Amino acid sequence: MAGKIRLLIVDDEIKFLDSIAQRLEMRGLDITKATNGKDAVEIARTRKFDLALLDLKMPGMDGKQVLEILKKEHKYIEVIILTGHGSMDSAVDCTKLGAFSYLPKPYELDKLLEILKQAYESRLKKKFESDQSRIQKLTDLAQGTSALGILKAMRELDDDEK
C-alpha cells in the first residue's frame, strides 16, 4: 500500500495523454495510460488502481460507462472526470454515479493535483474505515468460536481485498 499513488488515465487524445502522464510521473505518481474505455476496463481488471482519471467524451465506451464499470468492479477506486464539454450537466451526472469530482478542460495542473490528493485521501479513508469494520467483524467472529469461524472471516477479508 505504501508508495506511489496508482493512477489510470483514460483519454482518446494521445498527445494530451502522453504529456499529462509524463508530468504526473515527474510528480511521483504511478501512471497507466489507456486510449479508450474498453482498454481501461480490461487493464483495471488485471491491476489495482487507487484513482482513475477519465475523459468523458470518447468513441466507443464513453467516460460515464467506464465510470460505472469501475465503480462496480472495484470497491475503493475514486474516479475523477475530465470534460471538454462546455456544459457541466453530464459531469454532474457522473458525480451522482459515484465520481469523486470533475474538472473542466483545460485546467491548471495544481488544481488537478489538489483534486487527486483529495481523492486519494478519500480512498484511503474509505479503505481504512472498511478495514476497521472488517477487523471488528473478524474479532467478533473469532471470539469464542471455532477455527472455522476464523477461517470464514479471513476469507471475507480476502474477498474484500480484491
Added chain:
Amino acid sequence: MFRQVEKPSLPPDRADKTVAGFVSFAPEHYREMKRKNTVRLLITYIGPLLILIVYFFFQYDSLYNESRQLHLKAIAENQANTFDLFLSERLVNISNLIDDPKLDLPPSRPAMENYLDYLRRISEAFVDIGFFDSAGIQAAYAGPFPSLEKVNYSTEEWYLELKRRPKQYIISDIYLGFRRQPHFTIAVSRIIEDQYIALRATLEPDKIYEYIQSLEGANEVITSIVNHEGQYQVVTSHMVNPLTNAAFVPPRDVRHGVGEAKLEVAEVPYAYSWLKNADWALMVIWVNPQPGGFFAGHRPKLMIISLAMLLLGLLIVLYRARKVTDLYIESEQTRAQLEHASKLASVGELAAGIAHEINNPLAAINEEAGLMKDLIDPQFGRDLTRDEISRRLDSIQESVFRCRDITRKLLGFVRQTDFDLRRHDLHGLINDVVDGILGPGMVISNIEIVKKYNLEIPEFTTDGNQLRQVLLNLIMNGIDALEGIPGQIVITTGRVEHNLYVAVADTGKGISPENMDKIFLPFFTTKGVGKGTGLGLSVSYGIIKSLGGRIEVKSSPGKGSVFTITLPLD
C-alpha cells in the same frame, strides 16, 4: 445512361431510413392527400354498397319476373281448364237435348222454348236454340231472333265444318252470322232415322266474358281468348273489340307457355294455354304490366332507404377522409415542432460542441506548455532537448490548427446568407472538385470516381464556391466511408422538371440506422479525434437549404450511401 434518382419518399413512411432534408409540405400536398384518401375510401366503402344495391335490385327484379311468369302460366292453365270444363258442360247440355228420346223431328216450338229455358237456367250465356234438318234448314227455333227460322244454313261455315268433322260437335269462333251480332255457336249433330240432324245453341260473348271475369277473380290478371289466327274471341271491351286481331298469337305447337307481347306502351309478359274443346287459346296478362310485386308498394321506400344508406356512407367516408387527413396534418405539425425543438437543441449542442472541440486542443496545448515548463524546472532536474522542444511546439501548433479549422467552418456555418451568385455549369463545378481538388490522390487510394452526367442540364445561378464546398464534403465523406478499401464513388446528375439533382453514391460502410437522424447535426461525427469536426454535413445542409434546395440521404449499412442534392433551376 444515368440512373433516375427516386423521388423523395415522404414521411411518415420513412421506413427505409431516409432523412428527407427536413421537407415541409405545401398545402397542395395536403389537398392532394385528402383527395386521394377520399377517393380510396369512396371506392372501399361506397363501391361495394352500390354494387350490392344494384345487384339486389336487378337480381330481385329478374327473380321476381321469373316467378311472376310462372305464376301467370299457372293462372292461364288453371283458367283454361276451368273454361274447357265450362265449354264441355255447355256441349253436354246440348248433347243431352239432341239425345233426348222424346225429341221430335223437327221439335215443336213449345219443345224448343222448353229446351231454351232449360239451357238458360243452366247458363245465362245461352241466347237461343235451333234445330236443323238434313238440308241444313233451321226447322225449329226458340230465342230472340225468330226471323232466323226456316233460314238455310247449309252454306254457313260452322255447319259445313260440323258436317266435315268426324266429331259430332263444333264450337265455332266468334262470328256475326245472319243476325249481324257477334256470337258463338255450339252445335252437335246426330244421324237419327237416317236423317242428319243438328242442334245448335248460340252463346253471347259478353256473358262468356262475364264468366271469364269471374275466373279472373282476385288474380289481378286480364284474361282474353284468341283463336288460332290470333283473332280476339272474348276480350274485355276496355282493351279492344272482339274479332280484332290480337297483338300476339301464341304458338300453336306448345300447349302452355309464356311470352312477351308488345302492347301499346311496353313489352308485357303473357301466359297462354290452348283449350281442348275449341281451337282457342286462353291468354292472361297482368292488370298492372309493370313488375311490382313486393316492390310495387315498397319500391319508393326501398329507393329512399338505399339513397339514405349511400348518403350515410358518403358522409362517413367524407368524415373519415377528413379525419385521416387532419390526423396526418397534425402528425406533420408535431413532426415539424419536434424538428424545431431539435433545431433549438442543436443550437445548445452547437455551443457545447464548440466548447468541447476547442477545449480539448486547448487542454493539449496547456499540457504541452506545462510539460515544457516542468522540463526546464530545476526542481525536476530534467533536460529539455532541442528535439523535445520542437516536438512539443509541433504538437501545440497542431492543436492550434485544429481550433482554427473549427472556427473557420463555424464561420461557414453561421455566414450562410452571404452568397456570391453567378451563372455556373453544374458539371464544371463537379469537375473542379473531382479533378482539381481531389484529382491525383484518388488513383493512389484505389478509388474510382465515376461520372454519370446528364448533359441536358443548363447553366444555373448559384454560389459556385459554396456548392463546390458541399460537393467536396460529400465526396470526402464517401471516400472516408470506403475506409481505404478500393471502391467507387458514383456522381450522377439529372433533371426532374424544374430541379436538378446531384447524387453522390459510395460503396462504403453505410450509415447505421441509429446515426441516421444525427448526421446533419453539428459536431456529430463517427470519425476519430482530429479526423472529423462533425461540421461537414451540417454546413452542407445549411448551404443547400440557403440555395433553395434540399439534401437527402439513403443508406444501407455495409453497402453504401447515396447523398442527393436537389436544387431549383432558375
